[in-house]
Amino acid sequence: MLIKLSGGTLIDPANGIDGEVRDLYIHDGRILHEAPQGERPQKTYDLGGKLVMAGAIDLHTHIGGGKVNIARAMLPDDQRSHPRERTALTRSGGGHAAPSTLAAGYRYAEMGYTSCFEPAIIPTNARQAHMEMADTPMVDTGGYAMLGNDDLLLQLMSEGVSQEVINDYVAWTLHATQCIGIKTVNPGGISAFKFNARELDIDERHPHYPLRPRDIVRTLSRALAELGVPHPLHVHASNLGVPGNHSSTLATIEAAEGFPIHLTHIQFHAYGTEGDRKFSSAGAEIAEAVNHRKNVSIDVGQVMFGQTVTISGDTMHQHANRSHAHPRKWTCMDIECEAGCGVVPFRYKDKNFVNALQWAIGLELFLMVDDPWRVFLTTDHPNGAPFTSYPHLIRLLMDRTFRNEQLAQINPDAAAMSLLGSLERQYSLYEIAIMTRAAPARILGLADRGHLGAGARADITVYRPSDDAERMFGTPMLVFKDGQVVVEEGRITAPVKGSTQVIRPEYDRAIEQRIGKWLDRYHSIGMANFRISDEEMAEGIGSPVEIHACRPRSAA
Amino acid sequence: MWSTAAREALQPITCPFCGLLCDDLTLDTTDPAQPRLAGGCERARTESTRALTQASAHCLVDGAVVGLETALTRCAERLSQSQAPLLAGLATDVNGMRAALALADGCGATLDHMGGDALFRNLLVVQDGGWLTTTLTEARNRADLVLLVGTECHTRFPRLVERVLAPPEALFGEVAERHYVLLGPWSETAVPSDLPRDRTTVVEAPKDQLANLGSLLRGLVAGRPARADAIPAVDGAQLTALAEQLLQASYAVVVWSAGELAAPHAELEIQTWVELVRDLNETTRAAALPLAGTLGDITTNQVCTWQSGYPLRTSFQHAGPSYDPLLNRYQDLLAREEADCLLWIDAVSGEQSVPATSIPTLILGRADMSFERPPEVFIPVGVPGIHHPGHWYRSDAACPLPLGQLRDSDLPSVAQVLGQLLERLRAQA
Ligand code: SF4
Ligand SMILES: [Zn+2]
Numbered sequence: 001m002l003i004k005l006s007g008g009t010l011i012d013p014a015n016g017i018d019g020e021v022r023d024l025y026i027h028d029g030r031i032l033h034e035a036p037q038g039e040r041p042q043k044t045y046d047l048g049g050k051l052v053m054a055g056a057i058d059l060h061t062h063i064g065g066g067k068v069n070i071a072r073a074m075l076p077d078d079q080r081s082h083p084r085e086r087t088a089l090t091r092s093g094g095g096h097a098a099p100s101t102l103a104a105g106y107r108y109a110e111m112g113y114t115s116c117f118e119p120a121i122i123p124t125n126a127r128q129a130h131m132e133m134a135d136t137p138m139v140d141t142g143g144y145a146m147l148g149n150d151d152l153l154l155q156l157m158s159e160g161v162s163q164e165v166i167n168d169y170v171a172w173t174l175h176a177t178q179c180i181g182i183k184t185v186n187p188g189g190i191s192a193f194k195f196n197a198r199e200l201d202i203d204e205r206h207p208h209y210p211l212r213p214r215d216i217v218r219t220l221s222r223a224l225a226e227l228g229v230p231h232p233l234h235v236h237a238s239n240l241g242v243p244g245n246h247s248s249t250l251a252t253i254e255a256a257e258g259f260p261i262h263l264t265h266i267q268f269h270a271y272g273t274e275g276d277r278k279f280s281s282a283g284a285e286i287a288e289a290v291n292h293r294k295n296v297s298i299d300v301g302q303v304m305f306g307q308t309v310t311i312s313g314d315t316m317h318q319h320a321n322r323s324h325a326h327p328r329k330w331t332c333m334d335i336e337c338e339a340g341c342g343v344v345p346f347r348y349k350d351k352n353f354v355n356a357l358q359w360a361i362g363l364e365l366f367l368m369v370d371d372p373w374r375v376f377l378t379t380d381h382p383n384g385a386p387f388t389s390y391p392h393l394i395r396l397l398m399d400r401t402f403r404n405e406q407l408a409q410i411n412p413d414a415a416a417m418s419l420l421g422s423l424e425r426q427y428s429l430y431e432i433a434i435m436t437r438a439a440p441a442r443i444l445g446l447a448d449r450g451h452l453g454a455g456a457r458a459d460i461t462v463y464r465p466s467d468d469a470e471r472m473f474g475t476p477m478l479v480f481k482d483g484q485v486v487v488e489e490g491r492i493t494a495p496v497k498g499s500t501q502v503i504r505p506e507y508d509r510a511i512e513q514r515i516g517k518w519l520d521r522y523h524s525i526g527m528a529n530f531r532i533s534d535e536e537m538a539e540g541i542g543s544p545v546e547i548h549a550c551r552p553r554s555a556a
Numbered sequence: 557m558w559s560t561a562a563r564e565a566l567q568p569i570t571c572p573f574c575g576l577l578c579d580d581l582t583l584d585t586t587d588p589a590q591p592r593l594a595g596g597c598e599r600a601r602t603e604s605t606r607a608l609t610q611a612s613a614h615c616l617v618d619g620a621v622v623g624l625e626t627a628l629t630r631c632a633e634r635l636s637q638s639q640a641p642l643l644a645g646l647a648t649d650v651n652g653m654r655a656a657l658a659l660a661d662g663c664g665a666t667l668d669h670m671g672g673d674a675l676f677r678n679l680l681v682v683q684d685g686g687w688l689t690t691t692l693t694e695a696r697n698r699a700d701l702v703l704l705v706g707t708e709c710h711t712r713f714p715r716l717v718e719r720v721l722a723p724p725e726a727l728f729g730e731v732a733e734r735h736y737v738l739l740g741p742w743s744e745t746a747v748p749s750d751l752p753r754d755r756t757t758v759v760e761a762p763k764d765q766l767a768n769l770g771s772l773l774r775g776l777v778a779g780r781p782a783r784a785d786a787i788p789a790v791d792g793a794q795l796t797a798l799a800e801q802l803l804q805a806s807y808a809v810v811v812w813s814a815g816e817l818a819a820p821h822a823e824l825e826i827q828t829w830v831e832l833v834r835d836l837n838e839t840t841r842a843a844a845l846p847l848a849g850t851l852g853d854i855t856t857n858q859v860c861t862w863q864s865g866y867p868l869r870t871s872f873q874h875a876g877p878s879y880d881p882l883l884n885r886y887q888d889l890l891a892r893e894e895a896d897c898l899l900w901i902d903a904v905s906g907e908q909s910v911p912a913t914s915i916p917t918l919i920l921g922r923a924d925m926s927f928e929r930p931p932e933v934f935i936p937v938g939v940p941g942i943h944h945p946g947h948w949y950r951s952d953a954a955c956p957l958p959l960g961q962l963r964d965s966d967l968p969s970v971a972q973v974l975g976q977l978l979e980r981l982r983a984q985a
Contacts, residue, residue, distance in 0.1 A: 064862075066954050072861050074682055076879050079865040085875035091661050092876035093864045100865035124693075127947065127956045131650060132862045151697075151727055194698060196806065196841045208728070319688075319837065331686035334843055335954050336693040337727065343686070522727050524692040524719060528557045528568045529579045529957050536558030536958055540651070540947060 002027050002039045003483065008047030008462060011429055012054065014438040014451030018430045024052065026458040029483035033454045047462055050477060053433050054450050055114025055459030057440040060234075060264055060299050061381040063104050064118045064132030064141070066125045067311045067341035070331050071098040071382075075309060075345060077327075090492050097308040097345075097382040101135040107388055109138035110490050112461035112476040115449060115501070118143040119183055119234060119264065120313050123150070124336045124525060126177035127532060127541065130500060134543035138486060141543065142444070142501035144234050145177040146313055148184030148216045149191040151337040152518050157219060158209045163226070164508070170223040171507035172515060176531040178545060180444060180503045181231035182224060183264070185313040186238055187216035190340045193316035200316070202238045202251040213238050214255040221259035227505035228551035230445025232260030232297065237269045240317040244273040246282030250289055258295055262443070265301025265380035266290075267362040274417075279354055281418055283364030290369050297443060298369065299376035302362035302393055303355065304385030309345040312383065318342020337522065348385070356414035358384075360407070366397055367423040372434040373442070391474035397427040398469045432469075445548050446501065458483035500543045505550045558945050558958035570959050571596050572904060572941035573603040575849025575951035576692070576713050576720075583962055591963060597714035604942065606906060606924065608963060613923035613936040624968070627935050631918045632980035634897050634932070640873060641665040642895035644886040644911075647851045647904040649946030650956065652970030653859040656901065659978045666871035666895065667860060668886035670902065670909055671853040674815040676881050678846050679857075679867055680823040683881075687830040690809060690843035691952035696720045697727040701805035702736045703798075705766060705812040705829060707745040712813050713847050713951070717750040720845075721811075729806070737798055739766065759798065761790045764819060769795070770828030777802055777835055802832075808842040815848070849951040851904055858949055858956075887911065903937045903970050920970055938967035 003026040010017050010024070025032040025041065035041065062068050072078075075098055084094035084103050093100030099107065108116055116136070121129045121143040133141035147153050147170065156166060170182060188211060189200040195207040202213045221233040237252040239245035249269040253261065263269065266286060274280035290296050307326075312318050315332050318341075322330040325344045332342040348355040362384065369375040377394070381387035396403045407415050415421065427435075441450020448457045462478040475490030486494045516527040538544040557567065569581040571593070584594040593604040615627035635641055643656055643665040660667055669675060681687060690698075702721050710716050725731060736756040738747060741763055747756065761769050768787050775782030776799035784799075785792030802808050810829050817825055829844060836842035848854055857868050864870050866879035889895045890913045898917045902909045906922045916932045919925070923936040940946030941959030946969070949956045 069858055069861050070682075072865050073679065073857075073867050074686060076683065076866055079877070079879070083876045086661055091658070091863075092872065093661075094876065095865040098865070101862045103865065122954070124955050127958070128858070128954075131859075131947070131956070135654070135863055194694070194807070194841060325686075329684065329686040331682065332688045333954070334690045334694045334698075336691045337697055521725065522693065522697055524579075524696060525955060525957065526568050526579050529570060532958075533558060535560070539560065540558050540945060540958060542651075542654075 001043070002035060002041045004035070004041035004044040005052065005460070006044050006046050008050050008052035010052050010452055011433045012452040013430055013434045014441070015453050017452070024452060026480065026483040029458050031452055031454060031456045031458050045478065049465070051429065051463040051465050052452065053461050053463070054437045054452055054456070055461050055479065055481065056112050056436045057115045057450055058108070058113055058378065058387065059117050059376055059440040059444060060119045060378045061116050061387055062118060062120065062311055062383070063116055063136055063381070064101065065121055065129035067313070067343055068098060068132065070341070070343045071309045071311050072100070074329060074331060074343060078309070089495055096388070097386050101132050102137060105137035105139055106492055109479055109481070109487050109492060111390060111474065112463070112479050113139060114459035114479070114481055115140040117141065117180070117444070120185060121145050121177060121179055122313070122335055122339045123173060123177045124338055124530065126179065130178060130532070130537065130541045130543060133500065134541050137495050137497055138481065138492070140498035140501055142180040144181035144183040145173050145179040146183050146185055146339050147173060148187040148220060149189070149339045151191065152515065154188070154191060154206070154209045154211060157211055157215060163219070163222060165511065166219055167223045167227050168507040168511035169515065170220065171227050171505040172511055174229070174503060174505060178500060178502050178532050178537055180501050180548065181229065181234055182220060183234035183236065184216060184220055185236040185339065186240065186316055187213040189213065189238060189316045190313060193319065193340070194334055198316065198320065200238060202248045202255065214251065217252055217255040217261070218257055221256040221261050225259045226554050228553045229503055229505055230551060231443060232262045234262045234264055236264050236314060239269070240312070240314050241268050241321065243271050243279045245269050245271050246285055249286060253289055253293060253296055256295060260295050262297045264299050265378065265383060266298040267301045267303065267358060267365060267384065270361050270365060277353060279357065281357060281361045281364060283361045283368060284419060287365055287368035290374065291371070297374040297376070298365070299378040300362050300365050301378055301380035301384045303348050303358040304379060304389045304392065305348045305350040305355065305359065306385065307347045308382045308385055309343060310383045311341065311343045313339050313341055315340035315342045318344050350410045353411045353414050356411035357417060359410060360414060360418035360420045363396060363403065363420050364418060364423065367425045372431040373439045375435060376440060377435045391470040394432055394473050395468065395470040398432065400424060400426050445503065447549065498543065500537060500545045501548060502545045503548050503550055506553060557960055559960040560945055561961065569593065569962065570941060570948070570957050571600045572939070572948055572959055573600050574713050575847060575854065576715055577849070577948060577950040577957050578715055578719065579957055599714050607922070607939045607942045610922065610924035612966070615936065616930060616934040618932060619930040624935065627933050628976055628980060630933050631899070631977055632984060634916050634918060635663045635899070635977070636981055636984055638663070638897035640895050641897045641899060642886060642889055643899045643901065644668045645670045645900040645902045645909060646856045647902045648856065648970040649852065649940035649948055649959065650855060650859055651946060652901070652903060652940070652974070653856040654863070655971040655974035655978070657860060657863045659974050660872045662978050662981055664873045665899070666873065666884050666889060668869050668884060669853045669856055671815065671851055672868060672885060674848065675853045675857055675868065677814040677817060677823045677826055678848065680881060681827045681830055684827065685830070688833050688837060688843055689952070690845055691954045692720050692950065695809045695845050696723050698807045699809040700729050700734055701801055701808040702734065703808060703810045704736065704738045705740065705810065706816045707740040707742055708816040709811055709813050709847055710748040712815060712850070716847070717748050722751060735801065737801070739769065757794070759791065759794050765789055767825035767828055770825060770832060773799055774828065774832045774835055777832065802836055802842065803840065806841060808836060809845050810842065811845045811847060813847040845952070847951050849949055852948065854949040854951065854953050858953060901970055903939055920973055923967060935973055936967055937970050937973060938965050940969070943967050944969045
């Protein structure tokens with residue numbers, strides 16, 4: 001079937017197109033710029049005056065895996081207060097901060113998203129993450145496997161094995177867990193907490209291994225670069241949420257020694273200690289560092305006011321934050337000599353000085369980092385806020401008047417301590433399209449999405465232009481997934497299932513012997529079961545894999 | 557390993573017969589007609605032999621042998637007539653539970669697991685205040701003090717000591733210096749023989765005093781003015797020593813099996829152990845290791861939680877899920893006659909697990925299932941991990957493992973049967 005999208009205004013930064021009126025065709029789930037010879041469209045959408053973008057991509061959203069499910073189990077009130085009823089086409093199940101997988105998929109699609117990436121997959125829990133994502137309809141998914149607190153990596157590094165051995169282990173992990181990237185969370189710190197350390201700064205020695213977090217960041221970022229994995233090391237830096245943590249964030253950037261590095265939810269890592277309350281914004285310093293180092297990308301982890309739940313692999317800091325739990329409950333878990341997780345519900349209040357300043361710091365970062373290709377639109381769902389607040393966030397970025405109105409509502413001391421009121425920048429639609437489409441596709445190595453070029457996957461979102469960006473991005477007019485209309489006027493019209501995006505760097509299989517022996521000696525799961533096969537993904541887990549290309553492998 | 561082809565001999569096999577989910581078993585096919593599981597514990601061998609050698613069975617409607625189509629037709633009729641169907645038992649794998657949720661959402665059913673009581677003893681505590689737990693591998697490598705609450709953990713989970721509590725070696729600390737403290741009425745029970753005698757202490761305590769003992773221990777650990785001898789049947793000096801040991805330990809692990817702690821309001825007792833663990837973490841490290849997962853309670857609860865947003869004991873009777881851990885207990889729904897059709901699913905236990913009820917009962921069960929009274933419909937299904945591949949959660953809820961297929965079988969899986977049933981219901985609608 002040939003579909004014609006007639007006369008829409010294209011915003012396609014990956015191809016340098018900003019507001020050109022052009023026809024597009026959809027054929028076999030792919031985008032074409034010309035109708036194939038002799039074929040006439042069976043269906044034509046008249047998109048005159050409408051904006052056409054690629055489907056949006058969220059590169060950091062906690063939508064699947066053990067810790068998300070702990071949050072759901074702990075917070076039945078989150079469901080109760082946000083029910084979603086079944087329809088003739090869609091299943092029931094709601095939620096807000098910790099939505100059901102079904103609700104998350106539907107809601108993402110209703111907002112024009114077509115791919116989402118779970119950033120914190122503990123290798124032994126990868127099956128669960130993929131099963132949950134398989135049950136997240138409408139979107140393609142993928143994940144980043146967590147390394148850097150696993151005793152095997154720490155042991156290998158402590159023994160001083162060559163970088164090549166590390167690279168093989170990293171590559172094996174990507175294969176075994178069916179992931180597309182590697183994340184490190186509080187490098188070494190989750191492990192250190194198991195030894196009762198309550199903090200571990202970037203240059204502090206781990207209580208057991210002769211290693212510093214800095215070593216882990218360097219080794220892993222180098223491994224990914226040498227393996228040709230497109231996505232840089234995804235780093236949740238040391239000292240999450242600690243006043244004054246901007247210095248460890250800057251040191252983490254340095255630790256990559258020029259290798260590509262992505263700092264996630266950097267808002268939570270951009271705090272100074274100035275002022276009476278010893279809590280201040282370091283947004284300007286962090287933004288400057290990012291602006292100057294082209295190997296660095298960030299996502300913000302914007303805070304929005306209201307009830308949410310924080311879920312993180314960073315047990316060390318989640319445990320430290322337990323007294324802030326709202327409602328008053330929290331869970332922490334040490335997991336399989338690999339990592340851990342902590343779940344602490346939280347309510348951000350606009351009249352609270354710290355929360356208000358967190359909100360302002362996030363916006364400062366968005367507005368002070370110059371290059372929209374290196375800053376990504378996230379709330380670190382649900383840690384800063386649920387992903388459903390993206391349209392509101394986009395309006396804050398695009399509309400200075402609106403932003404200043406909101407600024408006037410927050411804790412006045414926080415507002416006074418932030419540069420936000422003086423920042424005049426307003427994001428353009430083109431820049432929003434970069435940060436939500438073109439850039440995430442590029443940084444993940446997804447050549448066939450995030451753009452509207454010929455041959456791209458036909459994941460397309462059509463908006464009615466509006467002065468109110470929140471309204472416009474909240475309810476797109478049409479969403480196509482793989483060439484099929486799945487959302488009309490913000491409502492699901494065709495439920496579909498996605499696939500899992502993976503990457504397969506080459507490695508020397510000799511590493512498997514070493515890993516296998518380690519698992520046999522110390523673990524409770526053997527090699528054969530650790531690893532998830534393609535057949536298992538497709539038939540058992542229910543989300544077949546799609547393999548994306550690596551860059552050529554470079555020498556260690 | 558996930559495998560849809562029946563096994564060759566000697567590959568590692570995952571055992572679905574308790575929540576430990578040991579994955580180091582092999583299939584012995586020396587006698588191809590009588591394949592047997594090798595390795596693992598006695599229970600694994602008995603249960604697998606029973607499942608591997610069960611006679612094939614037919615669908616029954618009103619006691620008469622019928623084909624699957626006829627049985628499904630009757631099920632669909634019953635479910636579409638029902639105002640308040642109950643989908644319970646739920647001893648099934650991930651895909652079985654996925655199908656059960658789709659069906660429940662489609663026909664307005666309420667869901668509960670046959671082990672729901674034990675499951676909710678833990679879950680109510682998690683929902684009230686949260687907890688701090690660990691997993692099998694972490695405990696295996698890190699525990700320097702193990703507190704076993706109750707007397708049944710090692711019999712309910714036969715390889716617990718071998719695989720977790722007293723492994724041959726560990727990454728951190730010396731296993732040979734690990735201490736074990738057993739709390740409970742041990743005078744009536746044999747202490748696990750695989751625990752080292754010289755490093756095992758028994759604190760004798762009646763079952764109904766375990767909750768008090770936990771509170772007292774918390775007080776002692778916190779240095780509150782508590783009288784260590786406040787519980788007449790328990791040796792106060794031992795408790796004082798234990799409190800000190802817990803504070804000195806680098807990584808104490810507190811183990812219980814909620815299935816054993818069956819006193820009324822056992823969740824309050826569990827809460828005490830959870831709070832003890834959390835108190836200890838003020839100064840040192842400690843974690844709970846709640847044992848569960850046998851018969852798929854953790855598996856089905858996980859799937860229910862991610863798909864509906866709520867744990868089990870959730871009802872889809874209205875336009876969306878509503879959760880009530882007290883009202884939606886399946887035994888009570890039956891007793892209060894608030895369900896008018898029971899679909900009972902037990903693909904694993906092979907026990908006589910079906911509750912007695914006068915409402916129409918439809919069963920998806922093992923081929924060798926026996927009944928007191930033939931149900932209205934019986935559909936034999938395969939055992940996950942024996943007749944078809946599947947996924948199953950371990951006790952610690954962090955590690956779902958693939959179950960392979962050990963033999964060719966024409967028994968359908970729960971997922972297949974429920975999928976067909978939902979199609980029929982949709983076709984009727
Ligand atoms: S301990 Fe449990 S899982 Fe392990 S072999 Fe025995 S029954 Fe199977
Ligand atoms: Zn995150």
